[in-house]
Structures are given as C-alpha cells and as structure tokens.
Amino acid sequence: MFRKAFPIVRSVKVARNCSGRHASTTASTTTVQPRICIVGAGPAGFYTAQYILKHLDNSSIDIVEKLPVPFGLVRFGVAPDHPEVKNVINTFTKTAENPRVRFLGNLSLGKDFTLEELRQRYHAVLLTYGAEQDNTLNIPNETLKNVLSAREFVAWYNGLPGYENLNPDLSGKSLTLLGQGNVAVDVARIVLSSVDELKKTDITEYALEALSRSQIETVHLVGRRGPLQAAFTIKELREMLKLSTCATEWRGDDFDHVEESIPNLPRPRKRITELMLKSLSEQQQGQNKPTGSRRFQPVFFRSPINIIGHEKVEAVEYVVNRLVDGRAIPTEQRETIATDLVCRSIGYRAISMDKHINFDERKGCVNNAGGRVLKRTLTGSDQTIDDIEDKHETGLYASGWLATGPTGVILTTMNNSFAVADAVCRDFTNNVIRVNGSRPGLDLSGKQYVSWNGWKAIDAEEVRLGAAKGKPREKLICVKTMLQIASNASN
Numbered sequence: 368m369f370r371k372a373f374p375i376v377r378s379v380k381v382a383r384n385c386s387g388r389h390a391s392t393t394a395s396t397t398t399v400q401p402r403i404c405i406v407g408a409g410p411a412g413f414y415t416a417q418y419i420l421k422h423l424d425n426s427s428i429d430i431v432e433k434l435p436v437p438f439g440l441v442r443f444g445v446a447p448d449h450p451e452v453k454n455v456i457n458t459f460t461k462t463a464e465n466p467r468v469r470f471l472g473n474l475s476l477g478k479d480f481t482l483e484e485l486r487q488r489y490h491a492v493l494l495t496y497g498a499e500q501d502n503t504l505n506i507p508n509e510t511l512k513n514v515l516s517a518r519e520f521v522a523w524y525n526g527l528p529g530y531e532n533l534n535p536d537l538s539g540k541s542l543t544l545l546g547q548g549n550v551a552v553d554v555a556r557i558v559l560s561s562v563d564e565l566k567k568t569d570i571t572e573y574a575l576e577a578l579s580r581s582q583i584e585t586v587h588l589v590g591r592r593g594p595l596q597a598a599f600t601i602k603e604l605r606e607m608l609k610l611s612t613c614a615t616e617w618r619g620d621d622f623d624h625v626e627e628s629i630p631n632l633p634r635p636r637k638r639i640t641e642l643m644l645k646s647l648s649e650q651q652q653g654q655n656k657p658t659g660s661r662r663f664q665p666v667f668f669r670s671p672i673n674i675i676g677h678e679k680v681e682a683v684e685y686v687v688n689r690l691v692d693g694r695a696i697p698t699e700q701r702e703t704i705a706t707d708l709v710c711r712s713i714g715y716r717a718i719s720m721d722k723h724i725n726f727d728e729r730k731g732c733v734n735n736a737g738g739r740v741l742k743r744t745l746t747g748s749d750q751t752i753d754d755i756e757d758k759h760e761t762g763l764y765a766s767g768w769l770a771t772g773p774t775g776v777i778l779t780t781m782n783n784s785f786a787v788a789d790a791v792c793r794d795f796t797n798n799v800i801r802v803n804g805s806r807p808g809l810d811l812s813g814k815q816y817v818s819w820n821g822w823k824a825i826d827a828e829e830v831r832l833g834a835a836k837g838k839p840r841e842k843l844i845c846v847k848t849m850l851q852i853a854s855n856a857s858n
Contacts, residue, residue: 399805401426401795404489406476406720407496408432409439410780411767413459415493418788420465423795428468429489429808433475434528435817435849436825437463439497441777442842443527446553447568448560450839455777463819471809472817473850475720479814482721489806491762491791494724494733494740495784498715498768502731504545508674509711512536517550517712524557524574526842531573536679537581539707543683545671546712547590548598549776554710555586556606559613559661569833569840585662587704591670591688591695594625594643595632601639608646613661617647621667669702670695680709715773725760732772733765738787739794740765762800764791821853828852 401423405412408430416428436442438456445452463470476482476496485492501516503509513536522530542558544551557565562579590597608615626644629637669685676682687700716731725734725743734741739759766787767780775783794800817825825843833840843849 399802401491401800401802402489402806402808403428403491403493403791404485404809405430405493405495406485407439407494407767407769408434408437408470408472409495409497409767410441410455410459410777411495411497411769411784412439412493413437413462414781414784415495415766415788415791416468417458417462418785419791420462420467422789422792426467426795430463430468430470431474431476431480431809432470432472433478433496435472435846435853436822437470437472443522443525444550445525446521446557447525447570448556448565450568452777470817470819470822471811472822472853473846474809474814474816477720480809482723485809486763487806488808488810489762490800490802491764491795493787493791494763494765494769495767496717496720496769498717498731498773500716500718500731501711502714502716504671504711504713506672506674508676508680511674511676512679513539513676513707514674514680514709514711517544517546517554517710518715520554520710521550524570524578526571526574526844528844528846531571531844535577536708537577537583540582541585541587541706542583542708542710543587543589543704543706544710544712545589545683546598546714547588547665548712548714549600549603551588551710551712552599552603552607554712555588555663556603556610558583559586559607559610559663561612566836567838569838569842571842571844572836583708584660585664587664587666587706589666589669589671589683589685589704591668592693593667593690594622595628595636595640596690596693597639597643597665597667601635601642604639604642607663608642610661610663612659613663615646615650615663615665617643617650617665618667619647619651621665622647666704668695670697672701674709675703680706682706683709715768717769717772730772733769735765735770738764738766738770738783738790762794815850815854817850817853818856820856824852824856825849 403419403426405416405428412430416430419426419428438459441453441456462468474480501518515535519530519533520535523533523535544555558581562575565575565578622644625640629640632640668688670688671683672686673684674680675684682703682705684701684703686697687702688695688697719726725741727734736758740763741758742760764787766784771783795802829840829842
C-alpha cells in the first residue's frame with residue numbers, strides 16, 4: 368500500500384529552446400529534484416501532472432485526493448451511459464503509474480494537512496480539487512422536500528460516497544429540471560431511459576433498482592432564454608431524440624422567428640438549431656410518437672420565481688421572459704407548471720478548503736491570474752492587475768473549475784490545466800521557484816492513505832462484482848470497505 372519516499376537524484380536544469388518548448392541538459396552537480404503536490408485527482412489534477420512530467424525533467428509529483436479512489440468527475444460526474452467519455456481514465460492511469468508520481472488517496476486538505484504545511488514540504492503546490500457545491504435559486508420554498516440539485520442526483524446514481532441515501536422520490540408523474548445544460552439533460556436521459564439499457568452500464572445497483580420502480584413519465588427542461596441560447600450540446604440532444612421509450616415535445620411558440628436567424632448563426636449553433644427545428648417539424652407531423660408514455664418537454668423563456676407546495680413540491684411558478692440583446696428580461700406574464708420533483712441545475716461553485724487560500728466567495732473560485740494564485744493584499748499599483756509586479760504567491764497555483772469556475776467540458780479543463788502547468792514549468796525554469804533545498808513531501812505518519820496499488824485492488828474488486836451482473840463494474844460506495852481492500856494490497 369505504501370510507496371517509498373522519492374530519493375535525491377541528479378537534477379536536470381530546465382530551459383527553453385528556440386521553439387519555445389522546455390529543453391533539458393544534465394547538470395554537473397547533484398542537487399534536489401523539484402517536488403510538487405497536486406491537490407485533487409480529477410481531470411484538472413491529472414492533466415496538470417501529465418504536462419509537468421513531460422516538460423519538467425526530474426520533477427516528482429504527489430497527487431493527493433480526499434477520496435480513496437481517483438478520477439473525480441470522470442468517475443462521479445460522467446453519465447453511466449457515456450463509457451466512451453471515461454476512456455480518458457486510460458491516459459490518467461499512465462500518468463499515475465509513472466515512477467515519478469505517487470497517488471495518495473483518502474487524505475483531505477483542511478483535515479489531514481494544511482495549505483501552509485504543503486507549501487513548506489513542496490516546492491510548488493497546485494490546487495485542483497474542483498467545485499462541489501451547488502448554486503441556489505434563492506426563491507421561496509427552495510428547501511421543500513423533493514427539491515434537489517442535479518449534482519446530488521448525478522452523485523447518487525454514480526455512486527459518490529455520501530449520496531447513497533439520497534433516495535429521490537420517483538413516485539410522482541413528473542420531474543422538472545431547472546437549467547438546460549448537459550448535466551440537466553443527463554439526468555433527464557437517465558430518468559427516461561429503459562432500465563434494460565441502463566443495466567449494461569456502471570450505474571449503481573441501488574439507483575437501478577429505484578429507477579426500475581420510477582413512475583415519472585414527463586420531464587420538463589426549463590431555461591430562462593430561448594432555443595438559440597440553449598446550453599446543451601448537439602450530442603446530448605441527439606441522444607434524447609433517439610430514445611425509443613420517449614417523445615420530445617417542443618412548444619411551437621418558443622421557435623417564433625428562429626428559422627430566419629439560421630443563416631447568421633455560427634456553425635455549431637446552426638446545426639443544433641436545425642436539429643431542434645427538424646424535431647419540431649416531425650412532432651407537428653405526428654412522426655415522433657414513442658412506444659411508451661414518456662415525454663421530454665423543453666420549455667424556454669421561463670425563470671422560476673416560486674416553488675409551490677406544503678410538505679413537498681407541487682408546482683413551480685415562472686415569470687415569462689423576453690429576450691433583449693440576448694438577455695432574459697422578465698415580463699408581467701406568469702405561468703405555473705405542476706411537478707412532483709424538482710432538480711435545479713444552475714451551476715456549481717467551489718469552496719475554500721483552507722483558511723489560507725485566497726478565495727473569492729462571490730465567484731466561488733480561487734483568486735488567480737492565469738493559474739497563479741494571487742496574494743491577498745496587492746500593493747504597488749492602483750491600476751489593473753497586470754500593472755502589479757509582486758502579485759503572485761510563489762509556487763502556489765490553481766487549475767480546473769477551482770480556478771475558472773464550472774465552465775466547459777473535459778477538453779476545456781485539459782486546455783486550462785496544460786496552460787497552468789506550463790506556467791509552473793516556466794516558473795521553475797526562470798528561477799521564480801528556487802529549488803535551493805530538498806523538500807520532504809507530505810508527512811504520512813499515522814495517516815491511513817490509499818496508494819495506487821490500493822486503488823488497483825479496489826478497481827479489481829469493482830470489476831469482479833460488475834462482471835457477475837453483466838456490468839463493466841459495480842462501484843463500491845462504502846469508504847470503510849474501500850480502505851479495507853486497499854490495506855490488503857501489496858506494493
């Protein structure tokens with residue numbers, strides 16, 4: 368389970384060649400290697416590590432994760448019926464198995480160690496632990512029973528420890544999703560899909576059992592703006608339109624004057640708009656009747672202003688919006704739509720895991736410039752941030768959603784993480800980070816952590832359990848069970 372500490376080795380000076388890439392030459396003296404800690408084993412953490420390994424010779428990296436298992440949103444956020452998206456795990460595994468990398472699971476910032484401790488024990492620290500809280504609507508009755516977040520619902524069916532007892536009430540006839548991003552569409556698709564199809568995925572067994580008893584027939588997908596501003600992608604829409612058990616039902620009035628806008632749209636937006644109009648045309652001609660009674664109903668130009676109900680939600684009241692320069696402007700008109708379950712899907716926000724993190728509570732992310740974490744107090748200029756010379760916390764970085772806010776897809780996170788990792792490499796190259804003494808790395812004494820071999824043992828057990836049910840894996844939910852399996856793994 369445990370790996371040995373990294374030894375002191377012959378160092379490699381890192382420089383830029385004429386092409387702008389990092390080049391290396393062997394030093395004539397023996398010094399210490401750059402030691403880096405990455406907090407968070409999701410996509411941002413692994414992409415950052417991958418880039419640093421390639422471009423900063425002799426660097427050693429500890430990837431620290433609060434859960435016993437790696438991969439973050441790839442494991443717990445990607446829909447179970449999207450296995451192709453999870454193939455990136457193969458790339459992350461190669462990074463983790465590099466001899467210059469250690470995976471340290473079951474260790475949490477703010478609980479098992481502090482940011483100050485990490486900065487003392489590593490030459491550089493990268494915070495990549497993502498965004499794990501929900502934005503709220505701040506409307507009446509938002510805390511009623513049967514009002515959840517899409518993030519919680521996804522965590523429930525994907526087996527994130529701590530959400531196995533969410534038990535969403537699926538006994539009603541309708542579900543309303545507030546928000547029109549891909550996460551909301553994922554939830555709609557999972558709820559409306561055939562259980563026989565979901566049985567072939569890595570969805571949790573308890574979620575599969577609950578969905579098999581679901582009475583939900585109609586899912587509303589509500590957005591504050593119009594079809595031309597819908598946040599879901601064409602891939603997600605195509606999957607909804609192809610569901611054999613479900614019909615997509617548009618409101619024709621939502622598409623007034625949309626067709627005439629098509630020639631001036633960028634190609635991606637043009638394609639998805641044409642697909643919506645094609646589906647609407649088929650609906651009007653009676654060509655999209657499903658074999659079952661399930662309905663997917665996108666609703667545009669509506670903002671929720673009140674959740675109606677006593678002990679549980681009964682309906683949502685909306686203000687009808689009109690678009691002005693692409694912005695949703697409320698009108699005097701109202702509409703109330705009955706529903707039995709509400710999931711808001713209006714974005715995530717990160718939280719500060721340590722009091723020493725320069726964190727913007729309003730934006731829900733770390734204060735940074737290009738991934739370099741900013742000092743709390745900036746002096747030297749009253750102009751823009753670019754005018755201030757001494758503005759960064761030396762050797763402290765953030766990438767992924769913790770740095771940018773929850774935007775984009777995995778590819779977006781990859782590009783951001785590569786850019787931040789490049790800044791790290793350049794700071795070592797330019798002696799902004801001085802490697803003038805060895806750093807011991809995290810003190811693991813007395814801490815129950817999971818090594819990469821521990822994760823491999825957990826992985827093997829999940830695959831074994833899944834094979835018995837004809838699934839790719841059956842995720843373990845109990846952290847105690849994971850730790851027991853990992854503790855029996857040999858190095």
